[in-house]
Every structure is written in structure tokens, then in C-alpha cells.
Amino acid sequence: MPIAPALLEDWLRERYFTTTYDISSSGVENYTVDEVLSLAHTTAASLGDIVFRDSHSLGGEPLRAALADRHRTDPDSVIATQGSSEAVYLVMHALLKPGDEVVVQAPAYHALVEVAASLGCRIVPWTMRTEHGVVTNHDELLSLIGPHTAMAVVNFPHNPTGATVTEDQQTAIIDACAQHGTWLAWDNAFQHLVYDREPLPEPTHRYPRAISFGTLSKAYGLPGLRVGWALAAPEVLAGCVRRRDYTSLALSPLVEAVATHAVRHADALLAPRLAQATANRAVLADWLTAHADRVRADLPAGGVTAFPELITVPDVTGFADRLDREHGVLVVPGHCFGAPRHIRLGFGGASEELTAGLDRLAALLPDPGPR
Known part of the structure; x- marks a missing residue:
């Protein structure tokens, strides 16, 4: 039988390399070869x-x-x-x-x-x-x-x-x-x-x-x-x-x-990235609380992704596309996971990138309107 398109990979294939603020990823901040070898107490000579x-x-x-x-x-x-x-x-x-x-x-x-x-x-x-x-x-x-x-x-x-x-x-x-x-x-x-x-x-x-x-x-x-x-x-x-x-x-x-x-x-690789993710998760928690009238999410207990629902956005995929094209902020629209009202937010990367990306995301979210 034919295999279904990988919608997540289709979405990220080009955007991943051209965006400015990547708050889409499901992993922590990447290490360099030198950093890995240093943490392993060896050098490239090995x-x-x-x-x-x-x-x-x-x-x-x-x-x-x-x-x-x-x-x-x-x-x-x-x-x-x-x-x-x-x-x-x-x-x-x-x-x-x-x-x-x-x-x-x-x-x-x-x-x-x-x-x-x-x-x-x-x-x-x-x-x-x-x-x-x-x-x-x-x-x-x-x-x-x-x-x-x-x-x-x-x-x-x-x-x-x-x-x-x-x-x-x-x-x-x-x-x-x-x-x-x-x-x-x-x-x-x-x-x-x-x-x-x-x-x-x-x-x-x-x-x-x-x-x-x-x-x-x-x-x-x-x-x-x-x-x-x-x-x-x-x-x-x-x-x-x-x-x-x-x-x-x-x-x-x-x-x-x-x-x-x-x-x-x-453990030498995991510990600093877990500490960074823990701090970033606190930033995310504050951001979700501050925008609770426009974003609804359960705070993650593990991993480095959240899956908030964008309450005031009628077309989340179009919103995510505009967010990337016009504001340089990459998220994953929920249709890639069969949940079109949501986006995947990644908080495992650099703290400055997360803060800048969340600020730009919030600025583009529509107001909830009168109650």
C-alpha cells in the first residue's frame, strides 16, 4: 500500500533552513562536534x-x-x-x-x-x-x-x-x-x-x-x-x-x-540541556498564563514541546505560514498531527530565541473580542 505523506516533514523541509526564530523543534539546542568531544573528555584526534x-x-x-x-x-x-x-x-x-x-x-x-x-x-x-x-x-x-x-x-x-x-x-x-x-x-x-x-x-x-x-x-x-x-x-x-x-x-x-x-x-550532555529546558518551560508557562484568553494548553510534563490551541485563530495553518513568511518565526501547524486548531511549540532551544519567537507570535494573535 502507498505510504501517506509525512506532513510534518513537508512543512519543515524548507522552512527549517530559512527561518529566523525556530520555536517548532521537538529537540533541545544542538551541540557542536567540539562540544560533544569536550564533554566526553577527548578531542578530534581520537x-x-x-x-x-x-x-x-x-x-x-x-x-x-x-x-x-x-x-x-x-x-x-x-x-x-x-x-x-x-x-x-x-x-x-x-x-x-x-x-x-x-x-x-x-x-x-x-x-x-x-x-x-x-x-x-x-x-x-x-x-x-x-x-x-x-x-x-x-x-x-x-x-x-x-x-x-x-x-x-x-x-x-x-x-x-x-x-x-x-x-x-x-x-x-x-x-x-x-x-x-x-x-x-x-x-x-x-x-x-x-x-x-x-x-x-x-x-x-x-x-x-x-x-x-x-x-x-x-x-x-x-x-x-x-x-x-x-x-x-x-x-x-x-x-x-x-x-x-x-x-x-x-x-x-x-x-x-x-x-x-x-x-x-x-549525563554530561543531558544535564545542561535539561536545565535549559526547565528554565524555558517556566518562560513558556508564564507566556501561556499571560495569553490565556487567546491560547489554551496543558503545560508539558516532559519533552520540549507544547501543543496549544489557538482560540482566536480561524485558520491556524495560514496563520503559521504568515508567521514564518512575514515574521521569521517557525511553528508547526496542528494539521500535521491531525489537530488543525493547534500548533506545536518547541521550547528546547536557545532561551533568547524562544523569548523572541513567543513575543512575535503573541503580537500576531487576534484579540478575543468583546465577551
Whole structure:
């Protein structure tokens, strides 16, 4: 079956490179090569003896070992991929077939839905509701997971809303999947970007049919490396390799070397960006309060995106286009996530850029009018 257009990528494809104030992104501020190597207590000289030979189909041994140590698993349960999107693509192609029932979140990042749809799967959406950054209707998700559900796909903390679940809710989701032998695909890209709470436990430690996806693109500030991973049972990863033999084959050894440094020194990279995101989230909270008559949003509990509804804007996509073309401020219109009254706001970048972007956004918002 044909795969649906990736509306988010269509929107960002050119604007991402030409805008002045990017408050659209779902990741933190990007690091430079020198910054990564400095935080890893090494220099570019450490990369000089890399041989440009093909890497292993599952990823090079040092990177897989670093990821395994980081996530307290076995290297045989790790595949390193071209971003987490490739991991999602490979896993779904390995485990799903036409006609399978797949329960997904709404809204959701496109790859988590459309890859399964392109395989001819029957998509069952779960419309998520939240309050104070936490899901309030996880019971509705549990009711959708039944004996005919091949896979449940969730993303917590969530892109684009920043919502999450409690550890008890996570346990309930895992138990529902275990009851029916359902595969659980857990997008864990924002695991370590949480506020006023601990990161959720790694789901693959608790359920053998769970698959966890991660990436260096979001919390690590390294989207240009294009390194992601999946944690799963070795037999699942063997099926991924069969598909990878026809696509990317492997990662670059140079990319893997930088990624290994990043993972081995993850806390050094994560801590300053989490501190920056925490401060930016406070700026966002004040901004949302100040403009509550024109913007409605739940403050994120994790990640670096919010998904406010623009109450006074009749055409949000047109508004977002004008905001970029005339004012140099990039946001993502909600139609990219199936929610046309909303925009995705990213607050993980430079604080000055966030403040300038929010000021220009507020200036363009229509007044609510007389009550």
C-alpha cells in the first residue's frame, strides 16, 4: 500500500533552513562536534584512526555496548539505526502484516502510525486526554487492547503535547499487552526530558514483547548524527536485519564513533540541556498564563514541546505560514498531527530565541473580542 505523506516533514523541509526564530523543534539546542568531544573528555584526534569500512548490521560493537550499558540490557538486544524512524520502520516491517490490528495514539508522530498503515494494518486510534501534563484516560487505551491487537504503539513523554503517564499507568499498559500477547512499541525518545518526576522505567525490562525506541536527536541535541536505536528481543532484531539488508545496511563508523562518545558520557550532555529546558518551560508557562484568553494548553510534563490551541485563530495553518513568511518565526501547524486548531511549540532551544519567537507570535494573535 502507498505510504501517506509525512506532513510534518513537508512543512519543515524548507522552512527549517530559512527561518529566523525556530520555536517548532521537538529537540533541545544542538551541540557542536567540539562540544560533544569536550564533554566526553577527548578531542578530534581520537577519530583520526577510524577506518571507513562497513559497520555491523546491528551497529558497531562499541556503540551497541554503550547503549546496552546505558539502558541496562544486553548488546544482543540492541540495534543502532539511522535515527529512531528507521528503527520504527524496521520493527513494524518485521512484526506486522496486512490486516493486523494496531492501536495508536492520537495525536502522534507520523512514523508511529503511517508505517503500520502502509503495511495494510487496521489502525485503531486512542484519542489521548491530559491534565497537568498527565494522561487522564488511559483506561480507554486499555479497553482498546484486546485479543486481536497485534501491536500497541505509545510515546511517553509525548510528541507533540509533552504529556506522560505515571509509573502505575505504564504498568497497566504493559499488563494489558501481556494479557493478550500484544507487541508493545514504546517510543522513548524523551525518556530523560522530564520535569518534577523521575523518568519512567525501561519497558523492555518488564515485558519480553516490548520494543523501546530511542534517539540522539531529541534530549541529546545531536539530530544531525542521525543515530537512533531499538531495544528488543534478539529474534525481533534478526527480523529487522533482514529488512535492513535492503535499505541502509549499516551506520557510518565515523558517526558511530561520535555517537559512542555521546552515549558513554550521556549525563554530561543531558544535564545542561535539561536545565535549559526547565528554565524555558517556566518562560513558556508564564507566556501561556499571560495569553490565556487567546491560547489554551496543558503545560508539558516532559519533552520540549507544547501543543496549544489557538482560540482566536480561524485558520491556524495560514496563520503559521504568515508567521514564518512575514515574521521569521517557525511553528508547526496542528494539521500535521491531525489537530488543525493547534500548533506545536518547541521550547528546547536557545532561551533568547524562544523569548523572541513567543513575543512575535503573541503580537500576531487576534484579540478575543468583546465577551
